[in-house]
Every structure is written in C-alpha cells, then in structure tokens.
Amino acid sequence: MVGDLSEKSFEEIWNGPMMVKIREQFLRGENTMCKGQIAEAGCNKLNYDLLLESNDFSPIQKKMPIRVIPNFDGKCNLRCPTCDHPELKTNAYHSEEFQELFFQRILPGVKQLDYYSGEPFVKEFTFELMRKAADIAPQAEWSFNTNGNWKMTDSMRESLDLINIRWIAFSIDTLDANEYAQLRKYGDLDLCLRALDQLIEYRRSRMLQGKGYFDIFNNAMFHKENWRAFPDLIKFVNAKGIDITFSFLSIPDEMSVLNLSEAERIQMLEFFIDSLAAVKINYHAYAVISCVYHSLPAIERVRFSGQIQQLVRSSAPPRTAESTI
Ligand SMILES: C[S@@+](CC[C@H](N)C(=O)[O-])C[C@H]1O[C@@H](n2cnc3c(N)ncnc32)[C@H](O)[C@@H]1O
Numbered sequence: 001m002v003g004d005l006s007e008k009s010f011e012e013i014w015n016g017p018m019m020v021k022i023r024e025q026f027l028r029g030e031n032t033m034c035k036g037q038i039a040e041a042g043c044n045k046l047n048y049d050l051l052l053e054s055n056d057f058s059p060i061q062k063k064m065p066i067r068v069i070p071n072f073d074g075k076c077n078l079r080c081p082t083c084d085h086p087e088l089k090t091n092a093y094h095s096e097e098f099q100e101l102f103f104q105r106i107l108p109g110v111k112q113l114d115y116y117s118g119e120p121f122v123k124e125f126t127f128e129l130m131r132k133a134a135d136i137a138p139q140a141e142w143s144f145n146t147n148g149n150w151k152m153t154d155s156m157r158e159s160l161d162l163i164n165i166r167w168i169a170f171s172i173d174t175l176d177a178n179e180y181a182q183l184r185k186y187g188d189l190d191l192c193l194r195a196l197d198q199l200i201e202y203r204r205s206r207m208l209q210g211k212g213y214f215d216i217f218n219n220a221m222f223h224k225e226n227w228r229a230f231p232d233l234i235k236f237v238n239a240k241g242i243d244i245t246f247s248f249l250s251i252p253d254e255m256s257v258l259n260l261s262e263a264e265r266i267q268m269l270e271f272f273i274d275s276l277a278a279v280k281i282n283y284h285a286y287a288v289i290s291c292v293y294h295s296l297p298a299i300e301r302v303r304f305s306g307q308i309q310q311l312v313r314s315s316a317p318p319r320t321a322e323s324t325i
C-alpha cells in the first residue's frame with residue numbers, strides 16, 4: 001500500500017516517496033517492487049495504449065490518475081479461501097473530503113475504471129458511480145471482474161446502459177456445484193451460471209440498440225484444489241462461445257499446483273493431454289499447461305515434448321492484451 005487517505009492528503013501520497021520510487025523504477029525498466037507480480041502475471045505487459053496519449057512520463061506527476069480501481073471498501077458477498085482482499089474497516093471514503101477529491105478532481109479525467117477487487121455488482125456505490133460518471137466522465141471505459149453471484153435486475157441494466165464497457169470477466173473455477181461452494185464460500189454455481197447467461201443476453205439486446213460490443217470471458221483460478229476442472233472449463237467456454245483466461249495461483253503458496261509432488265504433476269499433465277486431445281485451446285490454457293510442464297525435470301519433459309508441441313500448434317493466439325488480466 002502506498003498510503004492511507006485517512007492519514008495523508010492525496011497529493012502527499014500521489015507524489016510521495018513510494019510512488020516516485022515506483023515510477024522511477026519503471027522508467028528505468030528495473031522494477032523490483034512488483035517483481036513477483038510481474039513474473040507471475042505479466043501485469044506490466046498489459047496493453048494500456050489507450051492511456052499512453054494522456055500519460056506524463058515523469059516520476060513527479062502533475063496530472064491526476066487516469067486509471068482507477070474503484071474498490072473503496074473491499075465489500076464482497078462471498079468469502080473465497082484464496083482471496084486476500086478483506087473488507088476495509090474505513091469510513092474515510094465516505095467523507096466530504098473524499099467525495100470532493102474523487103468526484104470533482106479525479107473522476108472527470110479518468111479514462112479507465114477497472115473493478116478488480118471486492119464484488120462490484122453487490123455494491124450500491126458501483127451503480128451510483130455509473131450514474132455519476134455518465135455525466136462527469138462519459139469518456140471512461142469500464143471493466144469488471146465479478147463472481148457472478150447476483151441476479152440481473154432492470155435497475156442494473158439501466159445503470160450498465162449508461163457506461164462504455166470494455167469487458168466483464170466472470171470467475172468460474174469449477175463446474176461442480178459442491179466444489180464451487182467450497183472454493184467460493186457462500187457462492188452458488190447455478191446463480192452464477194444464470195448471471196452469465198443474463199449478461200450475454202443483455203449484451204445482445206444492448207447491441208440491438210446500437211451500443212458497442214463488449215467482451216465477456218471467464219477468468220478461472222488454477223490451483224491445487226481445482227486443477228481437475230481445467231479441461232471441463234475449456235469445453236464449457238468453447239460451447240458458450242466465450243473466451244477464457246487463467247490466474248495461476250501462487251499466493252497462498254500452499255495452494256499452488258507447483259507444491260504438488262512430481263508424480264502428481266506428471267499425472268496432471270497426462271490428464272490434460274488426454275482430455276484436451278480434440279479440444280480447441282487458447283494461448284492462456286496452453287500457458288498453464290506449459291507452466292506445469294516446465295516445473296518437471298528435463299528427463300520427464302522429454303516424453304511429453306511431442307504432445308506439448310502439438311498443443312502449441314493447435315492453440316489459438318492470446319486474447320488481445322488489452323482485455324487480458
Ligand atoms: C479478488 S477478485 C475480485 C472480483 C470478484 N469478486 C471476483 O471474484 O471475480 C478478482 C480475481 O482474483 C481472483 N483471485 C482470488 N484469489 C486469488 C489468489 N490468491 N491469486 C490470484 N487470483 C485470485 C478471483 O478468482 C478473481 O478472478
């Protein structure tokens with residue numbers, strides 16, 4: 001965390017020592033502060049071209065932020081055991097100072113709003129923000145990660161109608177209802193699958209009204225508890241006509257598949273190769289398989305290399321970097 005608004009002013013944080021150091025490191029191409037995340041998620045390679053034209057490449061920023069992740073309370077209706085986004089016990093964001101800062105000074109210049117933590121569609125604030133941004137920041141493009149545990153209402157459709165949507169990613173990590181309820185504590189797979197269908201239908205009706213297309217895809221976590229779901233998830237998205245990305249879980253460390261024994265990782269690879277023989281896979285699925293493959297010693301990799309090369313040849317290119325998370 002680079003600062004807390006209940007302790008410092010926005011200016012003190014935005015151009016404070018931590019932010020300046022991060023910017024200096026990125027500008028030199030030698031980032032150490034987010035080294036782990038960059039190695040695992042390649043988050044430095046996301047395509048922010050849309051933002052480049054208005055960027056100011058200096059350690060001290062005169063401009064206000066142009067991309068915001070608007071999670072002001074961490075609120076969520078589920079309690080996934082993997083998640084490190086606790087609800088925040090703060091009222092700082094409801095203060096008059098914050099309202100003035102966010103709605104009057106930051107929001108008018110924002111180009112992208114990206115909901116990546118907490119659950120966006122269970123918070124009234126998300127819909128309030130959509131209504132306000134329609135007036136204050138009509139240029140902003142929105143993206144959402146959602147657990148899908150909600151029902152689409154007319155009021156939700158009306159709010160979504162007001163904004164430009166880049167993409168909405170669902171987080172479905174298994175298609176087994178019991179396993180889902182464990183991985184997504186308090187979650188309901190049927191409710192989530194219904195929300196996915198409702199959103200696909202909403203996109204269709206939105207396009208009939210002449211509004212732009214937006215992408216819907218599944219972003220599945222991949223870890224020790226759900227790796228067997230991997231082939232079914234790929235077949236599921238293929239049948240739905242949507243795309244898929246994967247978060248290769250490495251925190252908490254004990255849930256990573258890389259912590260399984262070598263024999264289990266070999267069994268996993270054999271299972272993937274068998275179950276995906278006639279299935280179209282994309283680059284992201286291939287990247288997960290490749291990670292497991294490369295975790296094995298060279299002597300073991302030799303016997304899989306022909307099949308792995310076959311998977312590379314048959315895998316579709318990555319999603320556009322812009323929509324990859
Ligand atoms: C923190 S959630 C917030 C958005 C929304 N509540 C959801 O679950 O999609 C964003 C993404 O992080 C994923 N996630 C949860 N725990 C994770 C972990 N330990 N490592 C990597 N991704 C994780 C979720 O599956 C989800 O796709």
Ligand code: SF4
Nearest residue numbers: 076078080083118147
């Ligand atoms: S649904 Fe999303 S924000 Fe909520 S606990 Fe799960 S991963 Fe975290």
